[in-house]
Amino acid sequence: MHNSVKIALIISVSAIILASILVGYFVSKSITNTISISGQATEKVTPDMVSVYFNIDTKGDTSKIAEDANSVIVNKLKDYIVALGFNGYDLKTVNYNIYPDYDYKTQQTKGYRATHSLKVEFSTEEKDKIGDVIDAGTDAGAGISYINFELSPSLEQQYKTTAIQTASEDARIKAEAIATGFNKKLGRLVSVSLDSFNYYPFRVYDSAESGTPSAESAKTSVAGITPSEQDVSAYVTAVYKLR
Numbered sequence: 001m002h003n004s005v006k007i008a009l010i011i012s013v014s015a016i017i018l019a020s021i022l023v024g025y026f027v028s029k030s031i032t033n034t035i036s037i038s039g040q041a042t043e044k045v046t047p048d049m050v051s052v053y054f055n056i057d058t059k060g061d062t063s064k065i066a067e068d069a070n071s072v073i074v075n076k077l078k079d080y081i082v083a084l085g086f087n088g089y090d091l092k093t094v095n096y097n098i099y100p101d102y103d104y105k106t107q108q109t110k111g112y113r114a115t116h117s118l119k120v121e122f123s124t125e126e127k128d129k130i131g132d133v134i135d136a137g138t139d140a141g142a143g144i145s146y147i148n149f150e151l152s153p154s155l156e157q158q159y160k161t162t163a164i165q166t167a168s169e170d171a172r173i174k175a176e177a178i179a180t181g182f183n184k185k186l187g188r189l190v191s192v193s194l195d196s197f198n199y200y201p202f203r204v205y206d207s208a209e210s211g212t213p214s215a216e217s218a219k220t221s222v223a224g225i226t227p228s229e230q231d232v233s234a235y236v237t238a239v240y241k242l243r
Helices: 003-032 063-083 124-140 153-181 215-222
Strands: 034-045 049-060 091-103 108-123 143-150 186-199 202-206 230-242
Touching: 034 153, 049 063, 049 124, 063 091, 063 108, 063 124, 108 124, 124 143, 124 215, 143 215, 153 186, 153 230, 202 215
Parallel strands: none
Antiparallel strands: 034 230, 049 108, 049 143, 091 108, 143 202, 186 230
């Protein structure tokens, strides 16, 4: 191999090694010169909606018979709800399913089953209607699955935005305090992520937890209850440069 070729090869290899060292140095410096901070916030908000959830369960030798029987109850329920001053579209479908009714003991199909979950929502200012809505459901032949005090979509979005903003501010304040503690200054924001957003409706009745699910037990559960403030929480993680 000619000397000129050897020299060129040595220079190329040396350049690659030097570049790798420099990249590693700057990456290492970039990583070690940052801080990762968690921010959190919780907003207190009073629910502004009541949601009553119904379940309608019917059976039949064929899927059509099960479906028709289910529709009869739904139509009755809708009529009763409208009679209370609601609109027909206030009764909303949550879930609907038709499937073979399988008996696991005999390992045979016993026809078909139709299940329909629905809900009706109204303002907490009208919570006195809960008892009448429960009666409308049971009179029509529907069961009461559960009853919630909830946030309307607009109110949930409002407090969600506020909680995220406050959590972000919390992360920034913590980052500034840490930077000051180490005699540094807070640099630019490198990255940020929303870890979670939590909100859970206030459930006042659940048929699965009631010993004897009935209209009366549902009414008893909600009697005299005033919706309490619920937590709307947000958690963020921010990464800042230090300088």
